[in-house]
Amino acid sequence: MPAALADRIVERDAPERDRPRTPADLLGYEPSLERLGDIVILDEDDDERAREIADAVMASDLPCATVLGRASPIEGQLRVREWDALAGDGTETIHREYGHEFRLDVAEVYFSPRLATERHRVAEQVDAGESVVDMFAGVGPYAVPMAARGATVVACDLNEAAIAYLRENTDRNDVADRVTAIAGDVRETTDAHADSADRIVMNLPHSAADFLDTAVSLAGDDCVVHYYDIQHEDDPFGPGIRAIRTAAGDAYDVAVETERVVRSYAPHEENVCLDVRLTRA
Structure with a gap:
């Protein structure tokens, strides 16, 4: 540092920035999930653990209206599945992808983010x-x-x-x-x-x-x-x-x-x- 600038430097403790709380912050581990619009879909077979993750998702700062768990495989000619509503109750959402918007209902149509x-x-x-x-x-x-x-x-x-x-x-x-x-x-x-x-x-x-x-x-x-x-x-x-x-x-x-x-x-x-x-x- 040039000596001429030494008396102009003021040291301060910068305040910590608030950052969004994630489900992992609340759980202490990284859950397996994916986002589709304001729906969060869990990949978890254990019911108790799925409820725990759903509660953490809703308590976190993750934008979310509904947490769903897969209740069946993709079935039939229309390629749809059954869902467990773990939090919230809506299955319709607006998904944004590479500058485009798609309204869809995961209970009625197939879509994979x-x-x-x-x-x-x-x-x-x-x-x-x-x-x-x-x-x-x-x-x-x-x-x-x-x-x-x-x-x-x-x-x-x-x-x-x-x-x-x-x-x-x-x-x-x-x-x-x-x-x-x-x-x-x-x-x-x-x-x-x-x-x-x-x-x-x-x-x-x-x-x-x-x-x-x-x-x-x-x-x-x-x-x-x-x-x-x-x-x-x-x-x-x-x-x-x-x-x-x-x-x-x-x-x-x-x-x-x-x-x-x-x-x-x-x-x-x-x-x-x-x-x-x-x-x-």
Whole structure:
């Protein structure tokens, strides 16, 4: 320090800044939880411990209206589950993700905040003017950001509640003029869009293979397919690649552009995405 400045330095004890209290501060350990809007979802099988965590969440400074515990696995064609309300009683929320807002009810629709990074990765590939078909659109977490980038999106879902939220979410995000929402089985509702897609999203990991013939019928002359699958870790990509090549047949050349492990799904099982380009032969 220059000597000329020495007499200008005043030492003070700075007061400690208040910081938000987290559930971990109150519990003494880090609980396993995820946030979806103002809902906190716990990953805890022990009922007593789940109640303890829920109480800590509500007593903390974490913005939260409801704490839910998973009461069942994801079930049925609509991919919904039962919930235990551990604190609060609402299941509807507004989730914000990469600048977009999505209203949804977790008791009526499927939505995973854990896939936000993956959805953003795919949406960032979209160019203005593209024609996109989202075959299993849910409340719009792929369709809305793609439309916001200038794509025209046909968004389908079997769940009528999801389609109702999707329509609301296109309005919330000012993209309603670029999204056509269709309720029903995509295999039966998209004939008018055959041979038109520049990009197709197939986020139905357990059974996307059953819809590949429809995807091929929707593909235009040059089309990227984002195909999601769940397979054993020993060969997570092979079954999907083989299924796509079989569905494409001689009509399209198939080029695998990306093989990506999205997340671990279960012991020895991986949730993966294949980005595959179909070029009409």
